[in-house]
Structures are given as structure tokens and as C-alpha cells.
Amino acid sequence: MVRRGFLDFLAEMLRKAYPESRFRIVNRGIPGDTAEGGLHRLRADVLDHNLDCVLIQFALNDAFCGYGVEQFGQYVQWIVDEIREDGDAEIVLVTSSYVGNNRETRFVEDFYRELENLAAVNGLPLARVHSYWKKRIGEDVEFRTLVQADLVHPTTAGHKLMAEAVMQLF
Numbered sequence: 265m266v267r268r269g270f271l272d273f274l275a276e277m278l279r280k281a282y283p284e285s286r287f288r289i290v291n292r293g294i295p296g297d298t299a300e301g302g303l304h305r306l307r308a309d310v311l312d313h314n315l316d317c318v319l320i321q322f323a324l325n326d327a328f329c330g331y332g333v334e335q336f337g338q339y340v341q342w343i344v345d346e347i348r349e350d351g352d353a354e355i356v357l358v359t360s361s362y363v364g365n366n367r368e369t370r371f372v373e374d375f376y377r378e379l380e381n382l383a384a385v386n387g388l389p390l391a392r393v394h395s396y397w398k399k400r401i402g403e404d405v406e407f408r409t410l411v412q413a414d415l416v417h418p419t420t421a422g423h424k425l426m427a428e429a430v431m432q433l434f
Contacts, residue, residue: 266412266423267420268420269423270423270426270427271291273423273424273428274427274430275289277428277431277434281431281434282434287316290313290315292309293321298322298326298329298331298336299322299326299331299339299340299343300326300331302320302339303339306343306346311346314351316353317356318347318354318355319358319391320356320357321358322339322340323359323360323372323376323378323379324360324361324372324375324416326339327374327375328416333374334378336375336378337381340379340382344386344388356388356389356430357382357389357390357391358390358391358393359376359390359391359394359395360394361393361394361410361416361417361426362397362401362407363394363411364407364415373394391432392429393426393430395429396428396432397410397422397425409422410422
């Protein structure tokens, strides 16, 4: 378990980069949730808050819970459509952590490619967290320092890298 998630680090980075700006981050992510769950919670958890920017981060749970890539893509597209219909919030798609490239986890890349496709089709920015992790692992970071014992969920160091990847868009 970690005490600081990527949104905590992102808030620090944004405050440092834009000290004159005032903002608040509303975290409505639920561990273990899927895009379908996010769609069902969208009104109460996101739309009713009249936000300026919404980060949409789904994929890993969808992949590991047995959703098909196409079904996952439909749910994310519906989320994007609902946000656009409701107001003028900026939307950013976010991939999750890199989970390695072995036979058991390679299928996750299909879900990330679906997010890339959705970003292109909808003209949305995409924070490629998994790619950023992979790049950093190839440079100077040890994969095991970024993930907990399950080899999927990020450690504090992993959350910091996630924030760095998202911050590149700002």
C-alpha cells in the first residue's frame, strides 16, 4: 500500500510549474474499477463537479477482469461522449503502468493501443504512462522499485513516475 498516489505528485508538480494558478484535484478513482464502472459513476463522481479537466485512466483492471478490447473501447468512448455532452471540460486519456512484456501480460498492450486509437479518433491528448515507465526502465530505473509485490500496482516511486508522465502534457 502507498500513502501518496500519482495525483498527489501531480498536484505538487503543477503547483511548482504554475505557482500563480489556483486549482484543486478531485480524485474519483476507485481501486479495482473498470471503464464500465466509471461510466456508471460518471454523473455523480465527475459531471456534477463541473470540472475543467478530466483524466480518464482505465485499462489494467479491464484487461485482467476479462473485458474484451472492443468492449473496453466502447465504454471509454461513452465516457468521453458523456463528458463532452455535459460541458467543456478538457479530457486527457491516461494509460496505466507498464506490466512487463511476458506472455501473461502482453495482452495489456492491446488495451493501451485502444486508448491510443481513441485519443487519435477524438483528438485527445494521451499520457503514455506505460511508455514512460518502459523508457525509464531502459535508462536508470529498476522495474521492481516501481511495483509492489504483485508486479502490477505501483509503489510510491511508481506513482511519482506516473505523475511525471502526465505532467509532460502540461
